[in-house]
Amino acid sequence: MPESYAVAAHQFDDLEQQQEASSLGIWVFIATEIMFFGGLFTGYTVYRTQYFASFVAGSHLLDLKLGAFNTAVLIGSSLTMALAVYAAQTGKRKALVVFLILTMILGSMFLGIKFSEYATKYEHHLIPGIRFAPEGAYPPQMELYFSFYFAMTALHALHMIIGLGLLAVLVGMAARGRFSPESHNPVEVIGIYWHFVDIVWIFLFPLLYLVGGR
Amino acid sequence: MSTVSVEDPERSESPVHYLNIHYGVKSWLLTTDHKRIALLYLASITFFFLIGGTAAVLIRMNLLTPTGLLVEPATYNKLFSIHGIVMVFFFLIPSIPAVLGNFLVPLMIGARDLAFPKLNLLSWYVYIVGGMFTLYAVIAGGVDTGWTFYAPYSSTYSNSHVMATALGVFITGFSSILTGLNFIVTIHKMRAPGMTWFRLPLFIWAMYATSVIFILGTPVLGISIVLIALERAFHLGFFNPALGGDPLLFQHLFWFYSHPAVYIMILPAMGVESELITCFSRKRIFGYSFVAMSSLAIALLGFLVWAHHMFVAGVSMYAGMVFSILSYLVGVPSSVKVFNWTATLYKGSISYSAPMLYGMGFIGLFSMGGVTGMFLASLGMDVHVHDTYFVIAHFHYIMVGGAVMAYLGGIHYWWPKISGRLYPEGWARFSALVIFLGFNLTFFPQYILGYLGMPRRYPVYPPEFQVLNVMSTAGASILGIGYLIPLIYLIWSMRYGPVASSNPWGATGLEWKTASPPPTENFEETPVVTEEAYAYPSREVKVA
Amino acid sequence: MKHHVIHPLTYFLVFFTLLILTGVTTAVGFYDLGRWNTVVALAIAVCKATLVVLFFMHLRYSGALPRLVMLGGLFWLALLIGLTLVDNLTRGWDPAPRGWETTSSAQRP
Numbered sequence: 001m002p003e004s005y006a007v008a009a010h011q012f013d014d015l016e017q018q019q020e021a022s023s024l025g026i027w028v029f030i031a032t033e034i035m036f037f038g039g040l041f042t043g044y045t046v047y048r049t050q051y052f053a054s055f056v057a058g059s060h061l062l063d064l065k066l067g068a069f070n071t072a073v074l075i076g077s078s079l080t081m082a083l084a085v086y087a088a089q090t091g092k093r094k095a096l097v098v099f100l101i102l103t104m105i106l107g108s109m110f111l112g113i114k115f116s117e118y119a120t121k122y123e124h125h126l127i128p129g130i131r132f133a134p135e136g137a138y139p140p141q142m143e144l145y146f147s148f149y150f151a152m153t154a155l156h157a158l159h160m161i162i163g164l165g166l167l168a169v170l171v172g173m174a175a176r177g178r179f180s181p182e183s184h185n186p187v188e189v190i191g192i193y194w195h196f197v198d199i200v201w202i203f204l205f206p207l208l209y210l211v212g213g214r
Numbered sequence: 215m216s217t218v219s220v221e222d223p224e225r226s227e228s229p230v231h232y233l234n235i236h237y238g239v240k241s242w243l244l245t246t247d248h249k250r251i252a253l254l255y256l257a258s259i260t261f262f263f264l265i266g267g268t269a270a271v272l273i274r275m276n277l278l279t280p281t282g283l284l285v286e287p288a289t290y291n292k293l294f295s296i297h298g299i300v301m302v303f304f305f306l307i308p309s310i311p312a313v314l315g316n317f318l319v320p321l322m323i324g325a326r327d328l329a330f331p332k333l334n335l336l337s338w339y340v341y342i343v344g345g346m347f348t349l350y351a352v353i354a355g356g357v358d359t360g361w362t363f364y365a366p367y368s369s370t371y372s373n374s375h376v377m378a379t380a381l382g383v384f385i386t387g388f389s390s391i392l393t394g395l396n397f398i399v400t401i402h403k404m405r406a407p408g409m410t411w412f413r414l415p416l417f418i419w420a421m422y423a424t425s426v427i428f429i430l431g432t433p434v435l436g437i438s439i440v441l442i443a444l445e446r447a448f449h450l451g452f453f454n455p456a457l458g459g460d461p462l463l464f465q466h467l468f469w470f471y472s473h474p475a476v477y478i479m480i481l482p483a484m485g486v487e488s489e490l491i492t493c494f495s496r497k498r499i500f501g502y503s504f505v506a507m508s509s510l511a512i513a514l515l516g517f518l519v520w521a522h523h524m525f526v527a528g529v530s531m532y533a534g535m536v537f538s539i540l541s542y543l544v545g546v547p548s549s550v551k552v553f554n555w556t557a558t559l560y561k562g563s564i565s566y567s568a569p570m571l572y573g574m575g576f577i578g579l580f581s582m583g584g585v586t587g588m589f590l591a592s593l594g595m596d597v598h599v600h601d602t603y604f605v606i607a608h609f610h611y612i613m614v615g616g617a618v619m620a621y622l623g624g625i626h627y628w629w630p631k632i633s634g635r636l637y638p639e640g641w642a643r644f645s646a647l648v649i650f651l652g653f654n655l656t657f658f659p660q661y662i663l664g665y666l667g668m669p670r671r672y673p674v675y676p677p678e679f680q681v682l683n684v685m686s687t688a689g690a691s692i693l694g695i696g697y698l699i700p701l702i703y704l705i706w707s708m709r710y711g712p713v714a715s716s717n718p719w720g721a722t723g724l725e726w727k728t729a730s731p732p733p734t735e736n737f738e739e740t741p742v743v744t745e746e747a748y749a750y751p752s753r754e755v756k757v758a
Numbered sequence: 759m760k761h762h763v764i765h766p767l768t769y770f771l772v773f774f775t776l777l778i779l780t781g782v783t784t785a786v787g788f789y790d791l792g793r794w795n796t797v798v799a800l801a802i803a804v805c806k807a808t809l810v811v812l813f814f815m816h817l818r819y820s821g822a823l824p825r826l827v828m829l830g831g832l833f834w835l836a837l838l839i840g841l842t843l844v845d846n847l848t849r850g851w852d853p854a855p856r857g858w859e860t861t862s863s864a865q866r867p
Contacts, residue, residue, distance in 0.1 A: 009331075011328065021399050023824065028394075031430065031830065033433070035434050035831065035838070039436075039437030045843065065784070078810060079769055079772075079773040082814045129448030195815045199807045199810050212795055213790035214787060521845060530848040
């Protein structure tokens with residue numbers, strides 16, 4: 001990391017070119033992430049069309065209220081992230097640090113709730129590959145549903161954990177006064193990443209929790 | 215613009231350039247100079263080429279006799295798997311983009327470096343880490359699933375080192391993604407003043423189109439490998455019919471990347487070809503915008519055809535028809551390029567330097583590979599020749615006869631720029647011819663073998679196929695020698711070759727307007743572009 | 759590229775809209791509407807995602823290129839899913855059964 005962001009790196013002509021480059025760069029990266037998660041969405045779609053009843057049964061075993069609350073938490077973290085970007089744009093250093101930390105807290109809360117859901121699944125023997133044994137009769141492909149549930153939410157959670165790491169780095173840089181209204185691109189770039197992870201969840205929530213009305 | 219230059223325009227005190235500005239291992243392993251990173255890649259992919267090539271030698275030796283086995287059948291499975299995995303993921307896919315692309319993209323657009331030099335270095339390290347995992351798998355006993363990792367064999371039943379190999383390929387995928395990201399941003403944002411999109415060298419258009427494929431395709435390979443790993447580790451049922459899964463889902467996800475991957479391999483080669491043809495016919499490219507747009511068309515259309523690898527796997531008949539029609543479509547932009555290169559040659563002032571020999575070989579061999587691709591797009595023909603040596607011949611004509619020839623042509627063409635030295639032209643022409651002859655002797659018989667029904671991935675075959683197999687193995691030996699010769703003289707030339715001027719070929723292009731080798735910052739001053747690409751003077755018609 | 763400064767008020771409005779939409783989609787989840795459950799849930803998700811992309815990610819004020827990249831990515835995902843479904847949804851349409859298949863190809867014995 002260069003010492004100060006107020007000077008363009010040697011390969012760029014000026015700061016504006018550098019900022020445009022990093023903004024385009026994160027959007028291109030988002031496109032790769034769309035395709036990465038997209039593979040899982042494809043598999044999910046294929047099996048949902050084939051085994052709808054199994055997917056309904058699996059979905060109904062999830063705690064819808066908790067999932068909805070968690071969705072609200074994550075959306076809240078997007079709000080705080082957007083406010084952090086605003087603080088960086090307007091040079092409010094303390095507000096920037098506060099909002100970044102709030103984003104981290106909400107993100108951690110999301111992960112905490114997620115892992116408590118995982119723990120519940122473990123108690124009810126609903127984790128495929130680790131003695132999948134639901135109570136009572138269940139449609140045969142419900143295990144496949146749960147395979148997707150865990151694969152998709154775990155991949156999402158991994159992205160959140162990486163995001164928390166990036167945010168921690170941002171907090172350190174912001175606290176040391178590395179950002180200014182003219183030069184705060186890392187905040188915007190990581191903000192875009194964070195919002196994308198939120199968008200993935202915005203789709204995961206209905207696809208996993210809202211299959212068939214209850 | 216410089217004409218053909220006499221050597222040694224520099225003073226007697228040696229100029230400082232990117233190779234001699236710093237010495238020492240650290241200055242190479244921690245470099246962020248795109249030119250040095252290109253050379254790091256050059257060394258690494260050559261290493262992997264030798265490994266993949268060794269596997270090929272063993273395969274061809276085993277196939278000298280119909281039933282005599284040089285290796286156990288189980289080992290044979292590992293040999294062709296390793297050959298495919300190493301050649302595809304660790305040689306072909308990085309080759310032109312990571313070596314020539316990294317070296318030339320900033321130079322050709324007039325920039326000082328790529329947009330993200332540190333990401334560029336990271337990309338190389340990621341490639342190396344992935345390569346190490348795969349190398350471990352090879353040494354520990356290999357993988358026998360074929361480079362295609364089909365489920366449920368790879369996810370459930372294989373006892374070979376699937377996880378390590380899968381991890382290696384997964385990691386290396388990120389190297390491609392980072393390179394593609396770097397190129398796209400660089401080409402959009404860092405062109406020199408006056409370098410509009412339609413003044414870009416066609417090599418840059420090709421790199422751009424390739425990068426689009428890197429971005430949109432590689433992640434899907436990544437996720438399909440993750441699913442194989444999860445299924446293998448946790449006995450999940452994504453692709454296992456016994457647990458409700460569909461093996462074809464894996465194939466859909468795998469080929470969604472792996473078909474565009476073959477365009478990753480050929481598009482950069484086509485970009486090199488445009489540079490070679492124009493320089494060595496001393497002529498503007500015929501139909502610049504068609505060639506440029508056809509690169510994008512190939513990149514985009516190439517994503518719509520993947521299930522032609524699955525015609526006999528169990529896809530529905532309707533899907534087969536859809537993908538068959540789409541596969542025919544993708545041949546159109548490739549043909550556009552071939553027509554345009556040929557039209558460029560017409561009435562050009564052609565010189566038969568080594569790069570041009572590779573370039574002309576490319577047109578013929580790529581065309582042959584390409585039309586056999588059209589055979590394969592036909593549902594009826596494909597049912598007959600699927601999983602036979604016909605397919606093997608088809609893709610080797612394109613990947614080896616096409617991409618590798620273009621790669622070698624490009625390496626020779628830009629060698630003076632990269633190393634500051636001239637390679638020995640006599641030896642270079644000789645090896646180009648050896649490679650061309652060896653290649654055709656290796657792979658042409660395979661078209662016939664496949665059409666007659668010899669299946670691929672089998673260590674034995676019916677005795678009536680022996681003559682053709684012996685021819686193929688003989689060709690492979692010649693081809694191998696042909697590849698070794700440039701390895702030797704190129705390394706030799708780095709020390710003993712004549713010093714090169716900034717533009718020994720008298721070519722157009724910004725890369726030739728700076729010293730050979732270039733300084734670290736590429737240009738003394740940022741160039742300003744005022745003319746079209748390939749602005750060779752129009753020739754008056756020569757009176758015979 | 760000018761970095762548009764979006765006023766926090768806009769962010770709060772978007773946030774509350776997102777919360778409301780989340781509430782609606784959750785409430786709908788407690789009723790059985792047949793296939794409309796899926797339609798409504800996905801439609802609401804698309805609305806929410808659009809709000810996040812336009813305002814939180816500033817795409818409303820970005821140039822053509824970031825928009826092209828985002829739309830391109832989404833379109834490409836649609837191609838992946840769509841063309842895969844061309845196979846999966848038409849498996850039962852073959853006029854003559856192949857003998858070794860029972861009902862759907864996923865339920866192999």
